[in-house]
Amino acid sequence: MKILAIDDQKLVLIPLEIRLKEMGYEVITETNANKGIELYDSVQPDLVIVDINMPTISGLEIVKYIREEKKSNTPIMILSGNTDDDMITQGFELGVNDYMKKPLSLTEVGLRTKRLIGAPENMDATKKYSNTIIQERCVGVVIPCYNEEERLLSKEFTDYIDQHTGYHLCFVNDGSKDNTLQVLNNLRKGREDFITVYDCEKNGGKAEAVRQGMLYMSKQEDLDYIGFLDADLSTDLADFDDLVKTIENSNYMIVSGSRISRMGANITKESARKIISMTINYIIRSILKMDFKDTQCGAKIFHKDVIDISFKDKFVTQWIFDVEIFRRVTRHYGLEKAKEILCEQPLKRWVHADGSKLSMKDSVKIVGQLGQIAWHYKGGNKK
Template sequence: MKVLAIDDQKLVLIPLESRLKELGYEVATEVNTLNGIEVFNSFQPDLVIVDLNMPDNSGLEVVKHIRETKNLTTPIMILSGNTDDEMITQSFDLGVNDYMKKPLSLSEVCARVKRLIGLPKITNNKITHNNVIIQQRCVGVVIPCYNEEKRLLSKEFTDFIIKNSGYHLCFVNDGSKDKTLEVLNNLKKGREDFITVYDCEKNGGKAEAVRQGMLFMSKKEDLDYIGFLDADLSTDLADFDDLVKTIETSDFKIVSGSRISRMGADITKESARKVISLTINFIIRKILKMDFKDTQCGAKIFHKDVIEISFGKKFVTQWIFDVEIFRRITLHFGLKKAKKMLCEQPLKRWIHADGSKLSMKDSIKIIGQLGQIAWYYRSKQTNNLKIENNKHLNLVTKTA
């Protein structure tokens, strides 16, 4: 029995293809509507699974080709994040047999496949991964690593990508002096579709490691959102997924985690660090002119269209680049619009991990770096105002 699956997001197709093959089906996949139609003609599948929202042509073109052009009754299942009632109705009017809304479990998808076309005569009873979720969106996560050989929680990362399709992890080795690169390459082995290792030969600091990783991941066409997360998982992956759910169901361009102590949350910090954090946060709020509670949380997710604005140029500082990101957004869009684009979301859990690279002495240095940011971006704002004034003056002169 043959199944053709068409979806522009490869991260969705990979677990689907793997599970269907485990069940004994012969599977072909395509990420492009027109190519999918060509494969349908040559492959002659017993079932077609197709997404609706694809960048080139809607998946409905596949349905029309099968039902109207070819006049065939081949079973068709829609697997899509599109919940528009009119689109769903149109799909059934064209003759689709089933409509599944993402996100949903891979087990449910396979159960519906079996209901429509049955099981192959030869099946594999061994299913490697259970409880896998087919997501509506695809997310890239940049994880900066410096001398993480002994701290990297490899199993937590691998367990997460097994159960959550649509995630691609990019570990950035920031010139580590221990065996971090070896650990990361072993972690990637056999998971190349879901894990990338980006190697910076020289240590450039967390800011540059994150920047390089974010720009690298932004080139992947099938990713909707890209974020970064600390390697020690002081913010866990489930909390990060909550940030993703917020950005995909809102108009926010950036959703930032916040380590605010609140009822029901597991937030722990060292008391001395907490005092310094409060001092630093007061200065940051003055610089940004925003009531941010926690700019420095190492868990943030970005809409793809603000990556270049946020990370295109090198940061002035090594550690508090988060403040620079928000300052860049306010300079580019204006303070009023920027406030509507940014969301600070309290985390359910944040634990200070032993072995942190940031010492108390370093924390004091941050105050000096905040001064650098205030001066550097104020001068940029002044220059921008001069350019705008000159443009206005030239326009007035021309119309006079």
């Protein structure tokens, strides 16, 4: 039994193809809708699975082609993040057999596939599959790494992407002196479509590692949003996903995590570090002219449209490049517009990890770096 799956996002097609092949189906995938139509004619599949929102032509145009032009009754299943009632109605009026809304379970996709075209003869009915979720959006996450051989929580990363499709992790090795690069390459084995290792031969600091990773990931066409996260997972991936949900369901262009202590949240900091942090944040709010509670949290997500504005030029400072990002956005859009597109979201969990690269001495140096930012970006708004 042959299945043709058409979706412009590769991160959606890969786990779908793997699951259906495991079940015994023959699967052909295509990210280009026009080529998908050509494949339909040559492959003559038993089932077509198609997304609606694609950049060249709509998935509904593919449905029209199959039903009206080819006069075919080939079963069609739509997997889409489009929840518009008129769109769903139009799909069924054109003759689709099933319509599933993302995010959705691969287990459910498999069950509905069996209902539509039956089970392959070689299918193992006793086999149990993990309940992987296909997300509505695709997200790139940059993780800067410097001498993380002992601290990298490899299993937490791999477990998450195995259970949540739509995530592509980009580990940036920032000229590590230990075996970090080897650890990262081992982490990538078997998950090459979901993990990238970007190697910087020389150590350039966290700011440059993040910048290089963000610019690299912005070139990947199937990603909707791109963010960065600390390698020690002081902010975990579940909390990061909450930031993603906020940006995809709002008009915000940047959503930044915030380590604000509040009821129901697990936020821990060293007391001395907390005092210095409060002092620095007061100065930062004065520079940005925005009431940010915590600019330095290492978890942020960006709409692709603001990546170039935020990361095109090298940063002036090493540790507080986050402040520079917000300053660049303010200069580009103006203060009032910047306030509308920037969001600070409290985290449910943040734990200070042992082995942090930022010492108390570095914290004191930050005050001087804030002076550099104030001087470098002292000009008025650039719109």
